[in-house]
Amino acid sequence: MKISALNHLILLLLLLISQLAALGQTTVRGRLLTPKGKPVPGASLAIKDSYDGTTTDSTGRFQFETTEKGRQLLQVTAIGYKPVEEWLELNGTPVELKLTIKEAIDELKAVVVTAGSFEASDTKRTTVLSSIDVVTTASANADVTAALRTLPGTQQIGEREGLFVRGGSGEEARVFIDGTLVNNFFYSALPDLATRGRFSPFLFKGTVFSSGGYSALYGQALSGALILETIDLPDQSSASLGISSVGLSGGYQHLNKKKTASWGANYGYTNLYPYFQLVKQRPDYFRIPAFHAGDANFRIKTSKTGMLKFYSTIQANQLGIRTPDIDSGSLKNSFGLTNYNIYTNLAWKERLGKKWKLFLGTSYSLNQDDIENRLQDQDNKDQLIREQPYVSKSFDVDARGSLLQVKTVFDRRLGSGLSVLRFGGEWLYFKDDVKFRDTIARNNLQEDQFKAGFAEVDVYITNNLAAKLGTRVEHSSLLGRANMVPRLSMAYKLGEKGQASLAYGIFYQKPERNQLLLNPDLRFTKAAHYIANYQVINSSYTFRAEVFYKKYEDLVKTFPSTNNSGKGYAKGIEFFWRDKKTIEGVDYWVSYSYLDTKRDYLNFPGSLQPNFAANHTASLVVKKFITKWKTQFNASYSFATGRPYYNIRFDQGANKFIVADQGKTIPFNNLSLSVNYLPAIGRSGANSFTVWVLSVNNVLNQNQIFNYNYSYDGLTRRPIRPAANQFFFIGCFISFGVDRSQDVINSNL
Amino acid sequence: MKQTAFLLLFMLGSFSLFAQSEKYQKTMQQRIAEIETAVQNGNMPALANTFERIAEAEKNQWLPYYYAAYCQVMTALLEQDKSKVDPIADKAEVLLKKAEELAGGANSEINVIYSMIATAHLTVDPAARWMQYGQSSSAFLEKAKAQDPTNPRPLYLEGQSKFYTPEQFGGGKAAAAQVLEKAIAMFDQFKPASELHPTWGKAAAQYFLAQCK
Numbered sequence: 001m002k003i004s005a006l007n008h009l010i011l012l013l014l015l016l017i018s019q020l021a022a023l024g025q026t027t028v029r030g031r032l033l034t035p036k037g038k039p040v041p042g043a044s045l046a047i048k049d050s051y052d053g054t055t056t057d058s059t060g061r062f063q064f065e066t067t068e069k070g071r072q073l074l075q076v077t078a079i080g081y082k083p084v085e086e087w088l089e090l091n092g093t094p095v096e097l098k099l100t101i102k103e104a105i106d107e108l109k110a111v112v113v114t115a116g117s118f119e120a121s122d123t124k125r126t127t128v129l130s131s132i133d134v135v136t137t138a139s140a141n142a143d144v145t146a147a148l149r150t151l152p153g154t155q156q157i158g159e160r161e162g163l164f165v166r167g168g169s170g171e172e173a174r175v176f177i178d179g180t181l182v183n184n185f186f187y188s189a190l191p192d193l194a195t196r197g198r199f200s201p202f203l204f205k206g207t208v209f210s211s212g213g214y215s216a217l218y219g220q221a222l223s224g225a226l227i228l229e230t231i232d233l234p235d236q237s238s239a240s241l242g243i244s245s246v247g248l249s250g251g252y253q254h255l256n257k258k259k260t261a262s263w264g265a266n267y268g269y270t271n272l273y274p275y276f277q278l279v280k281q282r283p284d285y286f287r288i289p290a291f292h293a294g295d296a297n298f299r300i301k302t303s304k305t306g307m308l309k310f311y312s313t314i315q316a317n318q319l320g321i322r323t324p325d326i327d328s329g330s331l332k333n334s335f336g337l338t339n340y341n342i343y344t345n346l347a348w349k350e351r352l353g354k355k356w357k358l359f360l361g362t363s364y365s366l367n368q369d370d371i372e373n374r375l376q377d378q379d380n381k382d383q384l385i386r387e388q389p390y391v392s393k394s395f396d397v398d399a400r401g402s403l404l405q406v407k408t409v410f411d412r413r414l415g416s417g418l419s420v421l422r423f424g425g426e427w428l429y430f431k432d433d434v435k436f437r438d439t440i441a442r443n444n445l446q447e448d449q450f451k452a453g454f455a456e457v458d459v460y461i462t463n464n465l466a467a468k469l470g471t472r473v474e475h476s477s478l479l480g481r482a483n484m485v486p487r488l489s490m491a492y493k494l495g496e497k498g499q500a501s502l503a504y505g506i507f508y509q510k511p512e513r514n515q516l517l518l519n520p521d522l523r524f525t526k527a528a529h530y531i532a533n534y535q536v537i538n539s540s541y542t543f544r545a546e547v548f549y550k551k552y553e554d555l556v557k558t559f560p561s562t563n564n565s566g567k568g569y570a571k572g573i574e575f576f577w578r579d580k581k582t583i584e585g586v587d588y589w590v591s592y593s594y595l596d597t598k599r600d601y602l603n604f605p606g607s608l609q610p611n612f613a614a615n616h617t618a619s620l621v622v623k624k625f626i627t628k629w630k631t632q633f634n635a636s637y638s639f640a641t642g643r644p645y646y647n648i649r650f651d652q653g654a655n656k657f658i659v660a661d662q663g664k665t666i667p668f669n670n671l672s673l674s675v676n677y678l679p680a681i682g683r684s685g686a687n688s689f690t691v692w693v694l695s696v697n698n699v700l701n702q703n704q705i706f707n708y709n710y711s712y713d714g715l716t717r718r719p720i721r722p723a724a725n726q727f728f729f730i731g732c733f734i735s736f737g738v739d740r741s742q743d744v745i746n747s748n749l
Numbered sequence: 750m751k752q753t754a755f756l757l758l759f760m761l762g763s764f765s766l767f768a769q770s771e772k773y774q775k776t777m778q779q780r781i782a783e784i785e786t787a788v789q790n791g792n793m794p795a796l797a798n799t800f801e802r803i804a805e806a807e808k809n810q811w812l813p814y815y816y817a818a819y820c821q822v823m824t825a826l827l828e829q830d831k832s833k834v835d836p837i838a839d840k841a842e843v844l845l846k847k848a849e850e851l852a853g854g855a856n857s858e859i860n861v862i863y864s865m866i867a868t869a870h871l872t873v874d875p876a877a878r879w880m881q882y883g884q885s886s887s888a889f890l891e892k893a894k895a896q897d898p899t900n901p902r903p904l905y906l907e908g909q910s911k912f913y914t915p916e917q918f919g920g921g922k923a924a925a926a927q928v929l930e931k932a933i934a935m936f937d938q939f940k941p942a943s944e945l946h947p948t949w950g951k952a953a954a955q956y957f958l959a960q961c962k
Contacts, residue, residue, distance in 0.1 A: 044798035046805065051776055053802045055795035079836045235884065496832070538832060627915045 030097030153211035167570030167597030168223025213503030216470030244731030287320030540581035568599025864889035
């Protein structure tokens with residue numbers, strides 16, 4: 001009984017004390033640090049379900065009073081950090097806390113693997129070049145690949161189409177649109193003249209240009225990959241009209257009221273007749289280049305997260321060129337080409353649940369080239385001379401190539417961070433039917449069922465360290481061979497803006513079709529890339545430095561027999577600097593590439609620097625918008641040291657190929673200027689918008705020599721030069737209903 | 750006896766409920782008053798956290814989330830280090846989404862903040878981002894105007910944006926002054942739905958108007 005009374009008393013006393021404590025406030029104070037001991041300012045501390053809490057100061061310290069009592073949950077949050085919770089016992093006694101908080105892995109802060117690749121997209125928050133940059137690069141004339149030639153790693157090649165990347169030939173870089181390979185990205189090859197890409201830059205919202213070490217999702221390109229992503233729904237319905245010194249164009253895009261679907265069609269006709277009347281061309285164009293290009297598209301939002309895109313283009317073009325024959329002063333060589341091209345792409349992207357994403361793409365293309373090459377006399381009459389070297393100069397080619405392909409990629413997020421597993425496969429069916437006729441007719445049909453499977457994982461170890469590990473397996477039915485390659489890259493963030501990346505990969509590519517005709521038993525050609533890169537990007541400037549080493553193996557040799565005994569290397573260092581801030585209103589970039597490369601392939605008598613490789617290449621691109629004049633001025637200057645040229649001849653006595661003559665071309669220089677005038681800027685309520693474009697390539701009329709052709713006897717050498725030293729363009733583009741000028745002006749604000 | 754106890758309990762309960770709402774009212778008023786000086790004394794980030802705490806504790810009030818989002822987006826707009834702007838603006842959007850949910854949809858005031866969030870993203874890299882954020886920023890303002898034609902804030906923001914836009918593109922001081930004058934006249938007429946509803950913007954509009962002259 002006594003004990004019980006005492007108990008009661010104690011209980012009462014305890015109750016009283018706790019009541020008293022509850023009336024008072026508890027002070028909570030301490031410091032919030034990262035695991036490395038760095039203070040975290042601006043973090044929020046809150047007692048759950050109460051108003052009480054505070055914000056950390058610049059040294060990470062905090063202090064607040066709370067009237068809450070007992071066991072309470074303290075929640076700590078800060079932007080860019082993983083939330084932390086801590087149970088507190090609040091009883092009036094001041095609480096001292098030492099809290100640590102870890103950085104959250106998030107897309108914005110996280111390091112991105114950048115070795116070897118340049119991204120240009122409108123959606124990424126930091127970009128090197130955006131799509132509008134492509135259109136406003138003076139030397140590019142709105143050609144995507146020409147704009148890429150102002151970036152490091154590319155060569156200034158004017159005698160052939162293609163991107164020549166880090167000692168690789170044009171065939172070694174491939175183009176992908178919405179995930180699938182494009183077989184005839186450029187207009188059909190012409191003798192000693194470069195051709196443009198077939199696709200308008202306005203078709204693409206994103207561009208990734210990889211000059212090496214690209215992802216396992218892509219293959220069959222020994223040196224580089226240009227990965228293009230088409231635009232989504234337009235902002236509004238619009239019609240467009242264009243008239244220029246080379247042709248006419250018109251189009252219409254319709255966006256439905258709910259903004260969930262759009263369709264459109266465009267047609268363009270290019271004819272160089274008026275231009276050639278004004279600007280003299282070196283070759284005699286007996287058939288003036290004329291191009292028809294029609295395209296159609298639809299884009300449908302299939303759900304909140306799904307998008308279906310269709311794009312198709314049909315093109316027809318023709319031209320004929322006559323040049324003096326190199327082996328005879330009195331004869332001419334005449335080349336005629338008619339080309340038909342169809343390209344179709346259908347791609348679907350959808351999110352499946354929270355973790356999965358699906359990509360499904362299919363594309364079909366058909367290309368037909370009809371070529372007639374003739375030897376002609378001074379009256380342009382065909383001549384048939386049945387002896388070398390003339391006999392091989394009269395021929396016809398009907399080449400028909402098609403490519404059907406399907407690709408799927410599954411994307412699965414791993415854990416709560418940014419780590420992703422990607423895997424999938426592709427199936428490509430190539431069919432090439434070539435009919436060749438000179439003195440006799442030869443037909444050849446080549447088919448290849450090409451299959452590939454790939455898997456890649458992006459692992460974010462921390463915000464500062466990421467790795468991309470991939471593998472790719474390929475099989476070609478034509479070669480009857482398979483390969484499996486690793487692709488690895490990693491990136492480490494150094495400080496706030498800087499990061500270092502490393503990349504390694506092995507890349508295989510099928511031999512060219514002509515080589516397979518000579519020896520159907522050829523293997524894949526092979527290149528290994530090693531790349532190290534350092535880059536700093538912030539909103540006002542970008543700096544990149546990259547070193548690479550590339551080892552070629554199993555290249556195709558055509559002498560003494562056709563086999564895979566060729567080899568080579570390329571190494572170099574490249575710099576890129578872009579600055580939008582230092583000079584008020586001026587945006588400029590500079591790139592420089594040093595390349596050291598040699599290879600022994602084809603009929604090379606030994607290891608030689610190929611004629612498509614210059615040792616030093618540099619470009620400067622400058623853009624300035626002058627608000628008062630509503631005009632943008634663009635200039636670009638490209639320079640490359642001379643490239644080697646060779647006369648590789650067969651020496652009957654020695655029974656092998658020898659370098660009978662060699663030298664270096666003059667250095668390449670090209671200053672280009674362009675002006676965009678936008679008279680309707682800021683005229684509110686205007687329902688049409690006009691852009692005037694004026695551009696001049698090679699303003700200084702500098703002599704350009706790309707290479708030399710040799711006569712059969714080796715006694716005559718003739719420079720390969722552009723069809724004309726300069727190119728002039730003037731055009732006026734009007735769009736109704738949509739203010740496309742906003743693209744241009746606002747990119748310069 | 751039981752009934753009395755029940756009544757007592759009920760009364761106690763409602764008293765604490767009443768106390769709670771009084772505390773909410775009082776705290777909110779105090780904090781809202783602090784917003785005016787927060788720009789000058791760098792108090793915006795802390796104030797954003799304070800409003801967020803109130804919002805989390807209250808659970809069913811949209812205004813604390815609204816003010817938290819407002820303070821966050823102001824922090825983003827005042828931030829000099831452009832690389833920090835996006836995460837802050839994203840945070841503002843998260844808060845605003847919660848306000849939108851509790852308010853039963855995006856009202857005129859909420860759309861004003863959406864517009865400011867888009868502007869914050871835009872300032873990071875105006876050249877590359879115009880297409881995306883420039884257009885959506887003005888679209889939100891138009892929406893806000895349409896939803897409440899008496900709301901002066903969308904007009905004030907429009908005036909401010911005109912102030913920063915070159916004359917050749919339809920902006921300039923003269924154009925800005927016109928809009929700002931109209932906005933100030935509307936501020937004088939504007940009656941907030943309650944003491945806690947947004948009233949901010951008049952002083953800033955007056956400041957920009959003075960700069961125009």
